[in-house]
Amino acid sequence: MKGTIDMKTKPDMNLTIEANNVNVAQLLNLTPKAYVEKVKGVQGNGNVQAKILVKGIYDSDTRTLPDISGNINTQNASIQYPNIPKPITNINLISDFVKGKTKQEFNIKKLSAAFGQNPISITMSVVNFDDPSLTMNVNASMNLAEVKDYYPLEAGTALSGTMKADVNIAGKVSAPDAMKASGNMEF
Numbered sequence: 001m002k003g004t005i006d007m008k009t010k011p012d013m014n015l016t017i018e019a020n021n022v023n024v025a026q027l028l029n030l031t032p033k034a035y036v037e038k039v040k041g042v043q044g045n046g047n048v049q050a051k052i053l054v055k056g057i058y059d060s061d062t063r064t065l066p067d068i069s070g071n072i073n074t075q076n077a078s079i080q081y082p083n084i085p086k087p088i089t090n091i092n093l094i095s096d097f098v099k100g101k102t103k104q105e106f107n108i109k110k111l112s113a114a115f116g117q118n119p120i121s122i123t124m125s126v127v128n129f130d131d132p133s134l135t136m137n138v139n140a141s142m143n144l145a146e147v148k149d150y151y152p153l154e155a156g157t158a159l160s161g162t163m164k165a166d167v168n169i170a171g172k173v174s175a176p177d178a179m180k181a182s183g184n185m186e187f
Helices: 024-028 033-039 144-149
Strands: 002-006 012-023 043-045 047-057 067-080 088-099 104-115 118-127 133-143 162-172 180-186
Touching (some): 024 043, 024 047, 024 067, 104 144
Antiparallel strands (some): 002 012, 047 067, 104 118, 118 133, 133 162
């Protein structure tokens, strides 16, 4: 971390927080409590690069926060759930975000992974966090019988067959009936 915090009246921040080689397993330990049970015992390999910029005044009286922006990326990472025979591999992520007074965006420019010979890729953009507008593309090809080899399923769940998808979705999350969707899904 580097930068300044001017304390003349309210904290005025100009900070850069940078991590160039954080192990995926270490990041899993930072999971919010609401999701801890879902990732308990998950092992990870690979490194994540992150850069976060914090700029502006923090005022607890008016609940004013500084602008925050940054990016999080990883290449060729993997994760493996406990008691599951195979890891999810070739995880690649390129993302950025901005939460400021005039702009609020979260972008996944690339998220790809392999469940064995089953590739999945996603791009996504969320704009305006108060009334989110979502744009997403999902492209996947999956042998459903192999899902259990990579991801824990609920007891008694059995999958078979194949699924192929190339789907685009766009619209306001608050109005799901008005969202536009196009593409193909084959089961």
